[in-house]
Amino acid sequence: MENSVNFKEELQKKTERAERIIRRYLPAEEGFSQRMAEAVNYSMTAPGKRLRPIMMEEAYLLFLGRDRMAIEPFMAALEMIHTHSLIHDDLPALDNDDYRRGKKTTHVVYGEAAAILAGDALLNYAYETAFLAFQSNTDPAVIGQALEILGRKTGIHGMLGGQGVDVENDGIPINREMLNYIYRNKTSALIEAALMTGAVLAGAEKYELEAMERIGRNIGLAFQIQDDILDVTGDEKELGKPVHSDEKNHKTTWVTLQGLKDAHKEAEKLTQEAVCELSSLTGDGEFLISLISSLSGRKK
Amino acid sequence: MENSVNFKEELQKKTERAERIIRRYLPAEEGFSQRMAEAVNYSMTAPGKRLRPIMMEEAYLLFLGRDRMAIEPFMAALEMIHTHSLIHDDLPALDNDDYRRGKKTTHVVYGEAAAILAGDALLNYAYETAFLAFQSNTDPAVIGQALEILGRKTGIHGMLGGQGVDVENDGIPINREMLNYIYRNKTSALIEAALMTGAVLAGAEKYELEAMERIGRNIGLAFQIQDDILDVTGDEKELGKPVHSDEKNHKTTWVTLQGLKDAHKEAEKLTQEAVCELSSLTGDGEFLISLISSLSGRKK
Numbered sequence: 001m002e003n004s005v006n007f008k009e010e011l012q013k014k015t016e017r018a019e020r021i022i023r024r025y026l027p028a029e030e031g032f033s034q035r036m037a038e039a040v041n042y043s044m045t046a047p048g049k050r051l052r053p054i055m056m057e058e059a060y061l062l063f064l065g066r067d068r069m070a071i072e073p074f075m076a077a078l079e080m081i082h083t084h085s086l087i088h089d090d091l092p093a094l095d096n097d098d099y100r101r102g103k104k105t106t107h108v109v110y111g112e113a114a115a116i117l118a119g120d121a122l123l124n125y126a127y128e129t130a131f132l133a134f135q136s137n138t139d140p141a142v143i144g145q146a147l148e149i150l151g152r153k154t155g156i157h158g159m160l161g162g163q164g165v166d167v168e169n170d171g172i173p174i175n176r177e178m179l180n181y182i183y184r185n186k187t188s189a190l191i192e193a194a195l196m197t198g199a200v201l202a203g204a205e206k207y208e209l210e211a212m213e214r215i216g217r218n219i220g221l222a223f224q225i226q227d228d229i230l231d232v233t234g235d236e237k238e239l240g241k242p243v244h245s246d247e248k249n250h251k252t253t254w255v256t257l258q259g260l261k262d263a264h265k266e267a268e269k270l271t272q273e274a275v276c277e278l279s280s281l282t283g284d285g286e287f288l289i290s291l292i293s294s295l296s297g298r299k300k
Numbered sequence: 301m302e303n304s305v306n307f308k309e310e311l312q313k314k315t316e317r318a319e320r321i322i323r324r325y326l327p328a329e330e331g332f333s334q335r336m337a338e339a340v341n342y343s344m345t346a347p348g349k350r351l352r353p354i355m356m357e358e359a360y361l362l363f364l365g366r367d368r369m370a371i372e373p374f375m376a377a378l379e380m381i382h383t384h385s386l387i388h389d390d391l392p393a394l395d396n397d398d399y400r401r402g403k404k405t406t407h408v409v410y411g412e413a414a415a416i417l418a419g420d421a422l423l424n425y426a427y428e429t430a431f432l433a434f435q436s437n438t439d440p441a442v443i444g445q446a447l448e449i450l451g452r453k454t455g456i457h458g459m460l461g462g463q464g465v466d467v468e469n470d471g472i473p474i475n476r477e478m479l480n481y482i483y484r485n486k487t488s489a490l491i492e493a494a495l496m497t498g499a500v501l502a503g504a505e506k507y508e509l510e511a512m513e514r515i516g517r518n519i520g521l522a523f524q525i526q527d528d529i530l531d532v533t534g535d536e537k538e539l540g541k542p543v544h545s546d547e548k549n550h551k552t553t554w555v556t557l558q559g560l561k562d563a564h565k566e567a568e569k570l571t572q573e574a575v576c577e578l579s580s581l582t583g584d585g586e587f588l589i590s591l592i593s594s595l596s597g598r599k600k
Contacts, residue, residue, distance in 0.1 A: 036464035144434035164336035
């Protein structure tokens with residue numbers, strides 16, 4: 001997929017497909033809990049890249065593709081978990097951000113209490129959605145394996161653990177080891193989850209799952225370093241969120257620790273490693289490889 | 301079990317047993333996420349009645365008891381979900397309570413940001429813990445059914461939905477229909493989950509699950525009405541939390557709508573209904589019946 005016009009078209013199709021799948025699983029806005037569902041859907045329908053569900057499905061397609069019914073609720077669930085973390089991250093007690101994905105943040109629109117509960121409801125709804133996979137023809141034991149991965153990568157030893165350490169050290173200079181821990185968990189964990197759950201639902205072997213975990217980790221680190229770079233060099237309108245927030249918050253990032261040039265180099269190196277391992281694992285990952293490659297050059 | 305000394309002894313043993321099981325599943329306080337694990341464990345180890353896990357196991361025992369390995373992680377998971385809701389409920393943006401279960405609340409000890417993330421981590425950890433049941437010999441499809449119930453009763457159409465509507469109508473007079481919706485979800489949903497997941501893991505039939513759901517609903521409503529009563533008549537020291545908070549917050553409760561006398565009567569009626577249905581469902585539920593009966597007379 002050297003032809004970048006084709007890649008862009010295909011990416012757009014896949015994003016729209018992910019979007020349709022996600023919307024199919026959102027809670028109905030009715031009854032007494034209508035406003036809570038509205039608050040949940042408000043954040044879920046804000047424009048997003050839907051990278052994690054797309055990656056999950058690509059990983060799934062790489063390793064077979066028996067029963068679509070199991071992968072789709074997992075795709076929606078992963079985007080819900082990601083969005084849950086954004087709602088709570090933006091709260092006044094945490095990053096205190098007013099804009100996200102080009103829209104006002106949930107607590108600005110619905111109030112702080114409702115945003116805390118909407119975030120909780122969305123995290124829980126992610127699992128409720130993933131549990132719908134038990135209604136498919138996929139072996140329930142395999143769904144159990146996918147759930148274990150999703151839970152672990154989301155939790156205290158995954159995304160939430162990374163956020164916790166990040167918040168604890170807010171405004172305090174940190175070393176590379178801790179920065180690596182935060183990135184590995186805050187950002188890589190859900191990308192690892194995307195690639196691993198996709199693969200496991202398609203029947204991948206243990207060594208393949210371990211490879212997908214390493215690939216996800218490298219993609220995530222590259223993605224986060226690119227995020228740090230964009231916070232310095234990016235365009236506020238294009239990003240849909242404020243720039244220079246790291247500097248404002250005295251945040252240690254890869255850029256503040258190693259400088260812009262080194263950050264660029266590292267993001268490219270990590271991307272290259274991920275692409276190489278993916279190529280040697282399967283001959284089939286053309287779109288996924290293009291997707292990964294596109295991330296280290298992204299402008300938003 | 302008319303002899304209340306025996307009941308108290310047995311209850312204490314079962315509480316200690318639930319306590320041991322819960323502690324076995326708590327996250328280790330180590331590595332970079334140590335403080336987050338500490339914040340999670342801080343709230344989980346505060347003295348609690350552990351009613352929900354006890355009820356879950358009792359329901360489980362009623363309907364068979366093949367493989368203990370599946371029920372135990374679910375017991376711990378349910379108490380984690382309950383405690384998660386307490387951490388977030390106590391936050392400044394919600395009830396703004398400084399004491400809970402006789403200890404300072406999580407946000408007072410760890411700060412607001414850490415308390416939000418600890419609550420998230422605990423909700424997620426509940427699912428991670430329940431997923432451990434896949435390592436038991438219980439049929440994964442049955443575990444899937446138990447997870448579906450747990451997820452639904454916790455989520456936007458369960459506990460969290462009830463809390464959402466409760467918070468939205470904070471300080472606004474509400475009618476009995478809405479009050480019933482809030483109680484049904486905020487309080488009954490997790491008790492329904494306890495009885496239903498316990499029963500389903502032990503192999504109960506569909507009509508038995510429906511009965512357990514009705515029983516759980518009635519127990520929960522009685523429990524919440526008793527909570528309203530204790531907020532007016534209870535002792536702050538014994539309760540471990542402030543009294544008269546409903547009045548202070550202009551909160552509509554069963555007591556403010558119907559008066560104390562009617563509230564007592566309703567709690568007793570609901571309890572009686574639950575006891576009758578349980579007795580007719582199985583001849584075996586002696587301890588569970590004593591437990592239910594004891595709740596409507598409780599002082600804390």
